[in-house]
Amino acid sequence: MLSRAVTPHLVKTYGNRWFMVTAETMDGQAAEQAMAEALLAEGGEVVGSVRTPFGTTDFTTALAQAKTAKPSAVILNLYGWDLVHALKAYTAAGLVKEQIGVGGMIGGEQIGRPLGYANNAGIWGLIWDPKINSESSRRFIQGVIEKYHHTPTSRCYHGYAAMTQILEAIQRAGTTDTQALIRALEGHEFDGLKEGRSYFRAQDHQHVQDVLVGKAYGKELGLGHYQLLATVFGDPVASTQTQNACAL
Known part of the structure; x- marks a missing residue:
């Protein structure tokens, strides 16, 4: 991509x-x-x-x-x-x-x-x-600034997006079982802090x-x-x- x-x-x-x-x-x-x-x-x-x-x-x-x-x-x-x-x-x-x-x-x-x-x-x-024009991205930036006193990089974005999605998948699945989490993530669409849609493609797990x-x-x-x-x-x-x- x-x-x-x-x-x-x-x-x-x-x-x-x-x-x-x-x-x-x-x-x-x-x-x-x-x-x-x-x-x-x-x-x-x-x-x-x-x-x-x-x-x-x-x-x-x-x-x-x-x-x-x-x-x-x-x-x-x-x-x-x-x-x-x-x-x-x-x-x-x-x-x-x-x-x-x-x-x-x-x-x-x-x-x-x-x-x-x-x-x-x-x-x-x-x-x-940090110049992405989305409200959720601006909230993410402000949250990082308030806690860590610096503007986030894409490495910060990686960590935030990955951890958010795995925690939400655990909530949806009601378990930490690997296969159940995979099913909870397959096809899931979420706020990726960007302008377009973010989702995990079901057939091959491509983000x-x-x-x-x-x-x-x-x-x-x-x-x-x-x-x-x-x-x-x-x-x-x-x-x-x-x-x-x-x-x-």
Whole structure:
């Protein structure tokens, strides 16, 4: 869902010749596969790729290889501190001057904050953002601020949404039995703090929800580190049950 939502915006902004930098992890490989498939659907091509060990702090060599390939964009299939370090290296390597864009399947406030505005760049898929225009999202933000004295990130959203749904499922099922909870969650629609509907698809348990596309701010312009470019409803970008089968 994230890759299908963000790829058209990456292609429109930067072009469709990509170089991939991917973490040597299962989620890194899954992101690379999803982004490559979405790019192919847009008529693009992967002109090169490199994989980096999880926990890499120096991406100088990887980005030098990317620069040599002369792509229109470098796609970072990384997360956490790996992504923070890679984006700092992207800025240091001067790829902007080479008109090589940057982005990927997933970013967020948890990346933007330690990265800082000076190194913040690219177009990213976002799971949640503090600028979502829904009343429940605003209440969530206010609740976190009142208790923890900071604006939540999408990691906070993950925890809140997951714990809320499991506790409500226990209430509906009247038990903590695993199979009973699965049945209570299958097909269940709930307030996912977003504009569109959020629900667990019964046949494969896919959480169908809004996907956001954001452009990283290079300076402080408002709440959060990303300008929201689009809110993409979940149903049009969700894979079918057959497509969802793991092919790694």
